Amino acid sequence: MSKVSGESLNQPLKRFKKVPVYVVEEHNEALQFIYSAIGGKKLPLEGTTMLHFDAHPDMLIDRKMKGAEARAGKNLLPLLQIENWIVPAAAAGHLRRVVWMRPPWATQFSDGTRDIRVGDHPHTGQLRVDSKEPYYMSDALYSTHLLNERTFTFTVAEIAEPTRKKSDDELQKLVDTISISKPYVLDIDLDFFSTGNPFLNLYDKISLYDLLEPIFNFNLPENDDVETVEKVVKQREEQLNELENIFEHLEENGNLQAYEGEKTDLLTKVSVVVDAVTKEAERLGDSPDWFAIFAGGCTRDQGGLPFHISTEQEVEDMVNQSLLPLLRRLPAPVLITVARSTDDGYCPKHQVDFIQSLVLKTLQEVFDTGEPALHYLTVNSNRVI
Structure with a gap:
């Protein structure tokens, strides 16, 4: 067309x-x-x-x-x-x-x-x-x-x-x-x-959907002037890009041991969730779908x-x-x-x-x-x- x-x-x-x-x-x-x-x-x-x-x-x-x-x-x-x-x-x-x-x-x-x-x-x-x-x-x-x-x-x-x-x-x-x-x-x-x-059923015994909220949380700007909004959006884009890189690494490697990205507070938060998911997956005889977990996290920004x-x-x-x-x-x-x-x-x-x-x-x-x-x-x- x-x-x-x-x-x-x-x-x-x-x-x-x-x-x-x-x-x-x-x-x-x-x-x-x-x-x-x-x-x-x-x-x-x-x-x-x-x-x-x-x-x-x-x-x-x-x-x-x-x-x-x-x-x-x-x-x-x-x-x-x-x-x-x-x-x-x-x-x-x-x-x-x-x-x-x-x-x-x-x-x-x-x-x-x-x-x-x-x-x-x-x-x-x-x-x-x-x-x-x-x-x-x-x-x-x-x-x-x-x-x-x-x-x-x-x-x-x-x-x-x-x-x-x-x-x-x-x-x-x-x-x-x-x-x-x-x-x-x-x-x-x-x-x-x-x-x-569907994300409510992802490792629901450990309440994974709720564990993802503080990792993917987004705080709205204090006012809506263009300069403030653009600054907040830029920070949000950096946050999402970092999370995407982390979860891509998890999908490829199953853990974060060889992750070469910057060691940030965000990485620390994800690591805690990775430990919980890994233990629960082992209990279930399961293999985590890290892309699905990332997708679920992306829906937690404004309450789910x-x-x-x-x-x-x-x-x-x-x-x-x-x-x-x-x-x-x-x-x-x-x-x-x-x-x-x-x-x-x-x-x-x-x-x-x-x-x-x-x-x-x-x-x-x-x-x-x-x-x-x-x-x-x-x-x-x-x-x-």
């Missing part, structure tokens, strides 16, 4: 006969169908809105990703992971607006609307944003200086508590707040309805990931009292993507098929959809088309 003239951007879009529904396992796999719709002129090259139901924003950026990689069309797809697939599409201009509908237990962003600039860091070429939200600062993704920048609008809104149905006035207020218009993509992660945290295992009744209430009434007040999307997110532990395995059947039934009831394409059954989950 290369740059095209303004005239071609204004060409009328083609239409699907029925709204296609694509069901994937890992959430980033949804983007391939959005890009295919752009290539098939079912979606515009620029300016699409995404309505994103999820327990997680998925709005991070791989800290090492270059802006040029984000603008490389389908070549971008193999570089993405479940937490960082949306903003690169915004950096390429394909998404102009993202609306994150969150369940009550997901609080990574405050409700409201903000414009976010995304572009290339002038010195590294890496993709960065100008947002001072803790979500971005804690991953060292903030920069006020950007090249090849785009601006996208990000709206966050909460669906009602599972046990409480919105009144007509409340529902209309929500519809007005999110202000969805065509063309848009409807995107639903099934963990929106019941949310696990959301966790709420819903009852079946709560799931049914969320579908019937929140999702269904809202969708009935919206125009039909161009396409629908659904992510199961169960192999990685975010949607509970014992509930995923139940939730999926309810959601697909609801989509068929509200929109003129085609037969769902169960992509997760036909391809290896690591393969990207």
Whole structure:
């Protein structure tokens, strides 16, 4: 998808006969169908809105990703992971607006609307944003200086508590707040309805998830002036880089005996955890996955990931009292993507098929959809088309 003239951007879009529904396992796999719709002129090259139901924003950026990689069309797809697939599409201009509908237990962003600039860091070429939200600062993704920048609008809104149905006035207020218009993509992660945290199970007998918090902890700057924020973000980047080097060494060697990096307080803290994990792994006859432990630590910066295992009744209430009434007040999307997110532990395995059947039934009831394409059954989950 290369740059095209303004005239071609204004060409009328083609239409699907029925709204296609694509069901994937890992959430980033949804983007391939959005890009295919752009290539098939079912979606515009620029300016699409995404309505994103999820327990997680998925709005991070791989800290090492270059802006040029984000603008490389389908070549971008193999570089993405479940937490960082949306903003690169915004950096390429394909998404102009993202609306994150969150369940009550997901609080990574405050409700409201903000414009976010995304572009290339002038010195590294890496993709960065100008947002001072803790979500971005804690991953060292903030920069006020950007090249090849785009601006996208990000709206966050909460669906009602599972046990409480919105009144007509409340529902209309929500519809007005999110202000969805065509063309848009409807995107639903099934963990929106019941949310696990796979990192809680990592050596839970020694409470590893809690042991990681002081190591990966991030303190927000005392004020939000640019100079202070940039200084704090630079320190955070150094912290994350050091931790990444330590855990890469652990993955390769299984211990820190030959580690040649600087002997810092951070290394001392990690060493204490390594001793505890090693002893517990020996007791279990296990071999630690240090990359998984590092990934778990990276979620501890602002208190940890959301966790709420819903009852079946709560799931049914969320579908019937929140999702269904809202969708009935919206125009039909161009396409629908659904992510199961169960192999990685975010949607509970014992509930995923139940939730999926309810959601697909609801989509068929509200929109003129085609037969769902169960992509997760036909391809290896690591393969990207």
